Amino acid sequence: MAKKLKTYETSLGFFDLAIAAPSMKAALEAWGADSNLFHQGVATQSEDPDVIAATMAAPGVVLKRPVGSSGPFKAHAELPTHLAGGHGAKTSGRKSQSRRAQKPPRRGNDPAADRKAALAFEKEQNRRERERAKEEAAREKERERRQHAIDKAQGALDAARQKHEEKTAGIRAELEALEDESQAEEVRWEKERTRLEAALRRARG
Incomplete structure (x- = not known):
């Protein structure tokens, strides 16, 4: 039997998020x-009838709205315009709390609707998993x-x-050979010079 979906809400970054999912784990x-946002107290099961209606119309889709606002949840939401924390943000926050205080309408026991919503959730979950696999690939x-480029550059450097x-x-070997040759030449020249100077002295008598 298909598991009934519930609506869960949280706030992450600049957005409030909502989703119709069969469990808290699936929502996370x-x-x-x-991390477990429910244990941290920053995620809850929604009791706002408008939020529930929006998520049940798109099971498994993560809906958004600017954080702290009371507008409708959408698949694509604009960034908040009241990040400075002005009066608009406080007013919308009170409205949001007021709306959350309303109890959702009682949903009848409709196995066909529950099954349809569960299948829609599974379809969206599979789409999201394929997208994640595609992104990971x-x-x-x-x-x-990048590794190929690094290996190529490292190979060229090596x-x-x-x-x-x-x-x-x-070059070092050539220098050492030249040094040896230079020293040998100095020794040869010293012997040659000594012999020639001695001959010169004898010639002068």
């Missing part, structure tokens, strides 16, 4: 929450592209460093 997953592709080190080693 749809909101992308990384795109992120993985981007990570692979090759250039190896070439430099080999060339430096060659």
Whole structure:
């Protein structure tokens, strides 16, 4: 038997969120929450008939409205215009509390409607999971592209460093050979100079 959907509300960032879901866990997953907002007291089951009607018309869809406002929930909402906390924000907040105080109309026991809503929720949940999988695949592709670029750049750097080190080693070896040759030449010249100077002295008598 299809599980009846309930409407849950919370506030995240700049928006109030609402969703028709079969459980608190399902609502948290749809909101992308990384902690239990219900245990923290920042998420509740809604008792606002307008909110319930809006979410039941689109089961599984995360509906939004600017945080603190009393406007209707929509699939796409504009950013709040009262972030400075002026009188408009306080008034709308009171209106929102007043609307939440209203009890929702009693829903009759309609298995067909419950089944239809549950199927709609599953369809939206599957769509959301496919979208997440698609986004994850795109992120993985981007990570692979970036890693390939990093590996290529690292390979070029390593090759250039190896070439430099080999060339430096060659130059160092040539310098050492020249130094040895220079020292040998100094020794040879010293012997040659000594011999020639001695001959010069003998010639001068």
